[in-house]
Amino acid sequence: MRTDGPPLGSKAPSGGSEVHEVTSVGALPARALLFDMDGTMVDSMPAHARSWEAFTRRHGIAMPVAEVLRRTTGRTGVECIRELFGPEVGEPRALALIAEKETIYREVFAREFREVAGFRAFAQQALQRGLKIAVATAGDRTNIAFALERLELAQPPHAIVGGDEGLAGKPAPDLFLEAARRVHTPAAECIVFEDAPFGIEAARRAGMRAVAVCTTHSPEELAGPHVIAQARNYQELMNNDFLESLHA
Numbered sequence: 001m002r003t004d005g006p007p008l009g010s011k012a013p014s015g016g017s018e019v020h021e022v023t024s025v026g027a028l029p030a031r032a033l034l035f036d037m038d039g040t041m042v043d044s045m046p047a048h049a050r051s052w053e054a055f056t057r058r059h060g061i062a063m064p065v066a067e068v069l070r071r072t073t074g075r076t077g078v079e080c081i082r083e084l085f086g087p088e089v090g091e092p093r094a095l096a097l098i099a100e101k102e103t104i105y106r107e108v109f110a111r112e113f114r115e116v117a118g119f120r121a122f123a124q125q126a127l128q129r130g131l132k133i134a135v136a137t138a139g140d141r142t143n144i145a146f147a148l149e150r151l152e153l154a155q156p157p158h159a160i161v162g163g164d165e166g167l168a169g170k171p172a173p174d175l176f177l178e179a180a181r182r183v184h185t186p187a188a189e190c191i192v193f194e195d196a197p198f199g200i201e202a203a204r205r206a207g208m209r210a211v212a213v214c215t216t217h218s219p220e221e222l223a224g225p226h227v228i229a230q231a232r233n234y235q236e237l238m239n240n241d242f243l244e245s246l247h248a
Contacts, residue, residue: 030246032158032185033126034176034208036074037137039195042147043116045069045216047109055101056084074170074198076138076163077102098140106146113150116215118234124154125243136179136192138163138170159183170198173206180206191228191246197221211237 039045052072053065061068061084072080077098082089085097123133135157137144144162159182161167167174180190192203192210196217203210204226212222212230219230231237 029189030131030191030209031189032132032134032180032183032191033123033193034134034136034179034190035123035157035193036195036199037135037139037144037147039073039116039215040193040199040213041116041119041135042109042151043114043215044105044109044147045073045195047112048073048105050108051101051105054104059097061085073196074138074202076167076169077140079138079169102140102143106143110146115151116213116233118236118238120151120153122234122238122243125238127155129243129246131243131246132158132183132185134159134161134179134183136161136175138175140164170196170202171205173202176202176206176208180208194222200224200227211242 035041037044038048049065049069052068056063056065056068063084068084071083075083078091078094080101081094081097085094089097126133133155135144139147139162141162141164144160148156159179161175161179161182163169163175165178167178169175176190176192177187180187183190187207190206190208192199192206192208193213194200194203194210195213195215200210200212200222201224204224208226210224210227212219212227213234214222214230214232222230229237229242231240231242237243
């Protein structure tokens with residue numbers, strides 16, 4: 001669902017194309033905000049790229065890291081391994097391989113951990129406005145705990161759904177639908193925050209509105225009729241009074 005009205009403002013990110021930060025959303029009902037994690041809550045995609053590069057080199061996979069990311073971002077760990085090694089890989093081996101890759105990732109990101117700018121403050125303001133907060137990520141419980149421990153949120157999310165719970169990864173809507181179920185909120189009253197095309201598509205399939213967080217993809221790659229805002233980070237959303245435009 002795209003709302004009518006002029007944009008509240010736009011800026012050109014350094015080295016990138018113009019990002020329309022917020023579309024005027026009017027009186028939209030919203031009770032829950034569902035956040036992807038990597039590239040959306042935490043600025044971890046460069047670390048994931050470096051860990052995939054090291055992992056594929058170690059295993060003799062001749063695939064550019066950009067293609068690896070295109071094929072895997074938003075998918076569960078087992079799905080990622082089967083994308084790279086073939087669908088015949090059994091679950092025990094897939095789990096061992098993805099654990100190896102994610103260990104590399106955490107070693108890399110621990111040295112340079114950072115939130116997507118403004119996330120902590122944005123989440124806290126949302127909670128103060130009575131909105132529910134959930135995490136819906138294809139990442140596993142170890143990566144989720146790693147990120148949340150370092151984010152040190154003032155209040156934990158109301159629900160967390162991870163990619164090792166047996167649900168299909170994105171672009172399937174399962175992770176977002178389960179997060180909505182756990183916060184007892186209809187899909188139409190949820191807003192998804194996503195940084196990847198698979199996640200934006202998953203939100204559409206779930207019947208949810210979305211905000212595109214343009215940390216690693218262009219606004220054009222994250223467009224859709226259900227995308228109500230596009231921003232480089234949460235500071236831009238707060239500067240444009242995004243939360244004030246929602247009715248909790």
